[in-house]
Amino acid sequence: MDELSFLLHLGDPRLTMPLGAALLAWLLAARAWRMALCWGVLLAGGLGLVGVSKIVYLGWGGGVPLLGYKALSGHAAGASAVFPMLFWMLAHGRAGRWQGRALRLGLGIGVLTGALLVADDQHSVAEALAGCLLGAAVSLGSIRLGAAAMPALPWKGLLAGLAALLASAWLMTWAHLGWWMVRAARLLTGHTHVYPL
Numbered sequence: 276m277d278e279l280s281f282l283l284h285l286g287d288p289r290l291t292m293p294l295g296a297a298l299l300a301w302l303l304a305a306r307a308w309r310m311a312l313c314w315g316v317l318l319a320g321g322l323g324l325v326g327v328s329k330i331v332y333l334g335w336g337g338g339v340p341l342l343g344y345k346a347l348s349g350h351a352a353g354a355s356a357v358f359p360m361l362f363w364m365l366a367h368g369r370a371g372r373w374q375g376r377a378l379r380l381g382l383g384i385g386v387l388t389g390a391l392l393v394a395d396d397q398h399s400v401a402e403a404l405a406g407c408l409l410g411a412a413v414s415l416g417s418i419r420l421g422a423a424a425m426p427a428l429p430w431k432g433l434l435a436g437l438a439a440l441l442a443s444a445w446l447m448t449w450a451h452l453g454w455w456m457v458r459a460a461r462l463l464t465g466h467t468h469v470y471p472l
Contacts, residue, residue: 279391286350286388288452291357292322293443298360300439304432310421314360317420321356321413325349325406326456333469334460343399345472348406350392355385355410363418368427378418385410 284290295318302311328346332338338345359381366377389403398406460469 280395282387283350283391283395283397285358285384286348286352286354286392288322288349288353289444289447289450291353293440293447294357294361295322295353296443297436297440298357298364301364301428301432301436304435305426305428307421307425307428309424310417313421314417317413317417318356321352321409322349324409325352326452329472330456330460330463332472333457334464334466336470339401342401344401344405345399345470346402347409348389348392348398348402351385351389351398351403351406352410352413354388355382355407356413357410358382358384359411359414360417363414364428367425378414381414382411 295314299311299315299318302314325347326349329349332346359378362377362381363374366373385407389398389407392398392403393400457469461467
């Protein structure tokens with residue numbers, strides 16, 4: 276497992292959130308307004324749902340103990356959302372079979388990330404599966420809703436994407452998402468302790 280552990284970082288929010296922002300910037304630079312709206316709303320909603328599920332568990336506990344489910348896997352959701360969209364966008368404008376292959380490759384990376392999280396005992400099967408399904412719904416939903424009106428993606432739009440990637444990656448160094456989720460759970464419940472994830 277040690278030789279594959281670096282693959283777990285493919286779902287790290289410090290990678291997937293900046294990458295998601297970069298894809299949004301690329302879409303905006305291409306004036307693909309509908310796709311940008313679909314991607315932005317669905318990605319924010321999906322990652323927001325992951326955060327809410329973690330805050331709820333931290334504050335009130337619960338989950339589904341029979342399945343070992345506490346909260347959605349953010350790593351699995353992030354990888355399953357961002358990589359299919361990235362590869363699909365890179366293949367946009369090519370023959371349909373290339374887009375399909377690119378999409379399947381991205382979904383495969385999401386599933387692989389989820390499987391490795393389970394193998395490394397970081398998440399239960401239920402948590403990883405729920406995260407993968409949520410992420411896949413984000414990417415596939417964005418493509419389904421926005422692809423019909425999508426113009427060609429100019430490669431110069433990658434400059435806007437790169438700028439967004441670097442800026443948001445820099446901002447993520449101070450984001451400390453876990454700390455903010457614990458703080459939110461304490462504030463909402465009024466308790467000083469939280470349930471461990």
